Amino acid sequence: MLDRNSFMETLRSVAEIRRTSTEPLSKEEVKRAKTIPDIIIKTVNELLIKNYHNGKAIIMQSEIVDIVSGDPNGISRTDIYDNNYLDFEDVYRAIGWKVTYDKPGYCESYDPRFIFE
Numbered sequence: 001m002l003d004r005n006s007f008m009e010t011l012r013s014v015a016e017i018r019r020t021s022t023e024p025l026s027k028e029e030v031k032r033a034k035t036i037p038d039i040i041i042k043t044v045n046e047l048l049i050k051n052y053h054n055g056k057a058i059i060m061q062s063e064i065v066d067i068v069s070g071d072p073n074g075i076s077r078t079d080i081y082d083n084n085y086l087d088f089e090d091v092y093r094a095i096g097w098k099v100t101y102d103k104p105g106y107c108e109s110y111d112p113r114f115i116f117e
Helices: 004-020 027-033 038-051 061-070 077-082 089-093
Strands: 057-060 099-102 113-116
Touching: 038 057, 038 061, 057 061, 061 077, 061 113, 089 099
Parallel strands: none
Antiparallel strands: 057 113, 099 113
């Protein structure tokens, strides 16, 4: 995980690659550009502990966004969504969690959630 300064440095280097590169990006360069900020991971970890019961945790998307955007060192709602910072499922899958993103379908209305098993 990256601290805020390292994360901002990574974003600047990716921006530089985009401005100066005429070569295709490697998978590794794309993965670096898609790094999830520490505050998102920290928040998800805290909510996992809080909501874990009987082998499962359900975390509401809005709760993650509210906590992260409300933190003095946090990230704005706009930046969270514009940069896809809630696309963290693969990080947790890589360490053994089964993560499902559940969002409302047509004619349904409820808060999207992440289900960890």
